[in-house]
Amino acid sequence: MSFLKPYIRRFAALIAINGADADLNRKQVVNITYLLSAMVGIMSALVFFVYGWFTESIVHILGAMVSVIGYLLSIKGYAGCARVLFPLACATYVSICTFRFYGSDSHFAWLLIILAAYSVTGFRVDRGKAQFVVCAFALMMFAFIELFAPKTTPYASLDVRLLIALSTFVASACMIVLIAGVVVTKLRKLNEHLRYLAEVDDLTKVHNRRKVLAEAANVFADSMLSNQACCFAILDLDHFKSINDRFGHETGDLVLQKTAAVMKNTIRKSDWIGRYGGEEFVIIMSNTRTEEALKLMESVRIQISDLRLAYNGLDKKLRVTTSIGIAGVDAETQRYEQVLARADKALYQAKDQGRNQVVFAGKDMEAV
Ligand SMILES: Nc1nc2c(ncn2[C@@H]2O[C@H](COP(=O)(O)OP(=O)(O)OP(=O)(O)O)[C@@H](O)[C@H]2O)c(=O)[nH]1
Numbered sequence: 001m002s003f004l005k006p007y008i009r010r011f012a013a014l015i016a017i018n019g020a021d022a023d024l025n026r027k028q029v030v031n032i033t034y035l036l037s038a039m040v041g042i043m044s045a046l047v048f049f050v051y052g053w054f055t056e057s058i059v060h061i062l063g064a065m066v067s068v069i070g071y072l073l074s075i076k077g078y079a080g081c082a083r084v085l086f087p088l089a090c091a092t093y094v095s096i097c098t099f100r101f102y103g104s105d106s107h108f109a110w111l112l113i114i115l116a117a118y119s120v121t122g123f124r125v126d127r128g129k130a131q132f133v134v135c136a137f138a139l140m141m142f143a144f145i146e147l148f149a150p151k152t153t154p155y156a157s158l159d160v161r162l163l164i165a166l167s168t169f170v171a172s173a174c175m176i177v178l179i180a181g182v183v184v185t186k187l188r189k190l191n192e193h194l195r196y197l198a199e200v201d202d203l204t205k206v207h208n209r210r211k212v213l214a215e216a217a218n219v220f221a222d223s224m225l226s227n228q229a230c231c232f233a234i235l236d237l238d239h240f241k242s243i244n245d246r247f248g249h250e251t252g253d254l255v256l257q258k259t260a261a262v263m264k265n266t267i268r269k270s271d272w273i274g275r276y277g278g279e280e281f282v283i284i285m286s287n288t289r290t291e292e293a294l295k296l297m298e299s300v301r302i303q304i305s306d307l308r309l310a311y312n313g314l315d316k317k318l319r320v321t322t323s324i325g326i327a328g329v330d331a332e333t334q335r336y337e338q339v340l341a342r343a344d345k346a347l348y349q350a351k352d353q354g355r356n357q358v359v360f361a362g363k364d365m366e367a368v
Helices: 002-015 022-051 054-075 079-102 108-122 128-148 158-199 209-226 240-247 249-266 290-306 336-352
Strands: 231-237 272-275 280-285 322-328 358-360
Touching (some): 022 054, 079 108, 079 128, 108 158, 158 209, 209 272, 209 336, 231 249, 231 336, 240 249, 280 290, 290 358, 322 336
Parallel strands (some): 322 358
């Protein structure tokens, strides 16, 4: 049997809930399973009541009540209790109904399939034993009921058997939809996280070079198609090496985070910002004329130079400045890389002219 273990574990891991929100998701599965069972219990009780089968109706009401108790236990924080109660309650409910009222020909025991699904999604992957026990318990109970319950009972009319088969089908379908929902949510969250990792710079939390360049290409293509202005800016912190050398790499990282936050908070919703290299950032401004871009970048420059950063827990405050080069699309531009190259040239001019300034890449490049 032990050779099967890795395969069982691998299968369970496919749909088991893991990750940061795992406990919350598992709780949701437990809660929804209880609500689903309560719903099945109430619906069946109503139908049997209408048919005049009062004893069955009461048993179904009791089943629904146990489900509500399980749900309340779960939301009041007794998640462990709630998780264990469900398999026991479900198996008891199915056994009583099959042995006493419907007989095994009703196939009501198939409702136990919910338990097998529940065992995989309701428990943590590392609780393989609990999953195994619940799953084995469900199979055993199923076999026991199918083998030993009377095939038909005096209660079991054709109508009732049809009704039971239908409600078992509906409940199982709901469970499958629920599990599919959980798996899809899990995959979506995983995808979002992967996209975040692929697009965001870990240190500064702005986009990384790949993402911002992809957006640069998009914005450039849009601007060419719609004949609208767009501007790219490259920002480079001044004398950043000496900040690292004098105050340490950690302080350097803090400066990068704080200055990136200023840039991010100052640009507009329609702009894109990304970390281009070590202490270099790119800002992509769609549908933006030169004057507007200059104004925006000047505001970024001033806000960064006004920052006073505490470092190493000392009272002393650190000041940092930035040089910025801007370029816009003109009649000769054919590729977005050309705009970036001109912005880079303007940045070097800003550095040459004494730093802490914005330069626009025009025919006669001048600091603002
Ligand atoms: N703390 C920290 N430093 C970094 C990071 N990435 C790059 N650097 C440092 O950034 C410095 C960049 O130095 P330079 O390219 O010489 O530029 P600079 O000192 O800013 O000089 P100018 O650009 O001419 O004003 C290097 O010392 C890199 O080690 C990072 O993620 N964290």
